[in-house]
Amino acid sequence: MRLRYGLCLAFTVACGSATSSSNNPSPPPPPGPTPPPPPPSGSVAVKITNYSFSPDTTSISVGQSVRWTNNDGVSHSVTSDTGSTLNSGAIAGTGTDSYGNPTGGGNYTKAFFTKGTLLYHCSIHPTTMQGVVIVN
Numbered sequence: 001m002r003l004r005y006g007l008c009l010a011f012t013v014a015c016g017s018a019t020s021s022s023n024n025p026s027p028p029p030p031p032g033p034t035p036p037p038p039p040p041s042g043s044v045a046v047k048i049t050n051y052s053f054s055p056d057t058t059s060i061s062v063g064q065s066v067r068w069t070n071n072d073g074v075s076h077s078v079t080s081d082t083g084s085t086l087n088s089g090a091i092a093g094t095g096t097d098s099y100g101n102p103t104g105g106g107n108y109t110k111a112f113f114t115k116g117t118l119l120y121h122c123s124i125h126p127t128t129m130q131g132v133v134i135v136n
Contacts, residue, residue, distance in 0.1 A: 043067045043109060046131065048076050048091070048122075053131035061136055062115055070094070070105035076129065078108050081119040086110060090124070 043065040047054045049072060058066055068078050070091045078088040088108035095103050112118075112135045122129035 045069065047071055048105070048129075051076075051122075051125055051128055053122075053129060056130065057132045057134065059134040059136060060112060062113060063111065064135075065109050065111040066133055067107055067109040069107040072105065075124060077123045078110075078120055078131075079123040081121060081130075085118055086120050 044058050044060050044067070046058055046066055046068045048068055048070040051072065053068070060066060068088070068091065070076050070093050072093045073095060074093045075090040076093070077090055078086050080086040091108050092106035094105045097103050112133065115135050118133045118135070120131050120133065
């Protein structure tokens with residue numbers, strides 16, 4: 001009888017330790033949703049200087065953006081020749097704040113997701129400031 005009792009006790013201890021979860025790591029959590037792929041790297045810079053867009057023709061890939069920065073002392077705009085794809089409103093020029101400190105010019109950034117050629121101009125100086133964005 002003692003032998004049976006001893007075997008039952010040993011069996012119970014052995015089974016109890018086999019089902020313990022302290023040695024088994026928990027499964028990893030399921031992965032979250034996959035983030036969308038990043039757009040093609042970087043944006044292309046166009047400077048607005050001396051009443052002109054530089055460069056005046058810009059080629060980019062679908063998904064890239066163009067960033068126009070006004071380095072002139074007066075306001076300019078980036079406005080589509082047709083349609084409303086580009087409509088920056090007035091982009092502030094460089095100047096000084098109320099304390100006489102120089103301030104940087106404003107900027108406008110637009111991402112392009114459709115292939116094509118887009119003609120644009122400055123609505124404030126339309127006869128002298130024109131540009132082109134080519135989206136490949």
